[in-house]
Amino acid sequence: xxxxxxxxxxxxxxxxxxxxxxxxGAVLALAPDSGLEQELQLEQLEVATRPMSATxxxxxxxxxxxxxxxxxxxxxxxxxxxxxxxxxxxxPSLTSSERYRWMREEFALTAQEQLTxxxxxxxxxxxxxxxxxxxxxxxxxxxxxxxxxxxxxFWQGRDTGYSSYRSRVWGRWPSAxxxxxxxxxxxxxxxxxxxxxxxxxxDEGMIYFDARLSRxxxxxxxxxxxxxMEAEDTVLxxxxxxxxxxxxxREWRAGDPPEPAGIGLLRLAGWRAGRSGLDDRLVQPLxxxxxxxxxxxxxxxxxxxxxxxDAGDLPxxxxxxxxxxxxxxGARRQRQIFERxxxxxxxxxxxxxxxxA
Numbered sequence: 001x002x003x004x005x006x007x008x009x010x011x012x013x014x015x016x017x018x019x020x021x022x023x024x025g026a027v028l029a030l031a032p033d034s035g036l037e038q039e040l041q042l043e044q045l046e047v048a049t050r051p052m053s054a055t056x057x058x059x060x061x062x063x064x065x066x067x068x069x070x071x072x073x074x075x076x077x078x079x080x081x082x083x084x085x086x087x088x089x090x091x092p093s094l095t096s097s098e099r100y101r102w103m104r105e106e107f108a109l110t111a112q113e114q115l116t117x118x119x120x121x122x123x124x125x126x127x128x129x130x131x132x133x134x135x136x137x138x139x140x141x142x143x144x145x146x147x148x149x150x151x152x153x154f155w156q157g158r159d160t161g162y163s164s165y166r167s168r169v170w171g172r173w174p175s176a177x178x179x180x181x182x183x184x185x186x187x188x189x190x191x192x193x194x195x196x197x198x199x200x201x202x203d204e205g206m207i208y209f210d211a212r213l214s215r216x217x218x219x220x221x222x223x224x225x226x227x228x229m230e231a232e233d234t235v236l237x238x239x240x241x242x243x244x245x246x247x248x249x250r251e252w253r254a255g256d257p258p259e260p261a262g263i264g265l266l267r268l269a270g271w272r273a274g275r276s277g278l279d280d281r282l283v284q285p286l287x288x289x290x291x292x293x294x295x296x297x298x299x300x301x302x303x304x305x306x307x308x309x310d311a312g313d314l315p316x317x318x319x320x321x322x323x324x325x326x327x328x329x330g331a332r333r334q335r336q337i338f339e340r341x342x343x344x345x346x347x348x349x350x351x352x353x354x355x356x357a
Contacts, residue, residue, distance in 0.1 A: 007048045018352075023076045024095070062235065082227050083330075085152035124218060132184060136183065136258040146270060147277050162275050164331065210224045242313075243311065
């Protein structure tokens with residue numbers, strides 16, 4: 001059974017006003033060995049689960065880490081929220097480190113404005129060759145994951161019209177986005193080296209592909225998703241991605257070639273997913289034509305059904321997906337709260353409650 005682990009980025013907000021607060025340094029100073037991690041901006045924290053073979057305990061693990069972040073942040077009067085962008089206006093405060101100072105100088109406004117929170121899923125692979133074969137074959141199915149996880153409709157106090165505006169802001173990094181078919185681990189490494197040799201990137205950590213080989217673990221790291229408001233949606237995301245990796249590895253071993261879609265087509269599908277979420281059409285990876293979001297998402301489930309069944313995850317994945325499709329993603333929830341209250345602060349408060357639930 002392949003292991004799966006989850007990294008979630010959270011925004012730290014004022015417990016009363018909901019405004020982002022630059023207090024991650026203070027939180028970590030009070031708890032240096034807590035397992036919490038600093039991020040690009042001082043308004044952020046990162047939590048990470050341990051690798052797990054069974055997804056049954058993943059929900060508890062995610063909730064435990066969210067609760068730990070809340071307990072630590074409360075000591076400085078802050079609350080962590082699982083929002084992929086801040087609904088309220090914010091001028092982020094860059095974390096003070098040599099690495100992040102370099103990024104601020106090199107990327108200017110892109111780095112200064114980059115207060116976005118993603119969910120990164122790590123799935124174990126047996127080798128770099130298997131990992132690259134997986135990367136080559138999961139490319140068409142990454143856009144639907146953006147639609148499922150969409151949780152960033154607001155930016156600087158305005159409704160953007162997008163379900164995942166984080167995906168648009170994140171795309172400003174020059175190394176972000178979909179990638180070509182590599183064909184081999186050697187060609188993947190050669191591409192990474194060539195990108196670093198341009199001098200435009202500081203290190204391999206800035207290879208911001210939608211999915212990449214982890215530089216620290218024997219995993220494929222899928223990076224396209226918004227952080228999810230609901231912990232159960234994060235579990236669904238991790239379950240689907242593990243099955244997606246397993247399905248791709250089986251296709252590789254069977255000699256099935258990857259879908260040859262070009263980067264331009266993948267970028268359009270990603271844009272459509274960020275714009276529509278689950279509330280309009282997406283690009284169907286089986287035909288590369290428009291289709292209702294629910295149809296596309298159910299095609300993803302069908303694509304990985306065998307792997308889900310073999311892992312014992314099919315019933316729970318079907319149940320969680322049905323629940324998500326019925327109530328909508330985090331973006332829909334945020335808009336519903338704002339329509340009812342007229343207050344973006346109420347949106348943040350609602351998310352704070354759901355993050356800690």
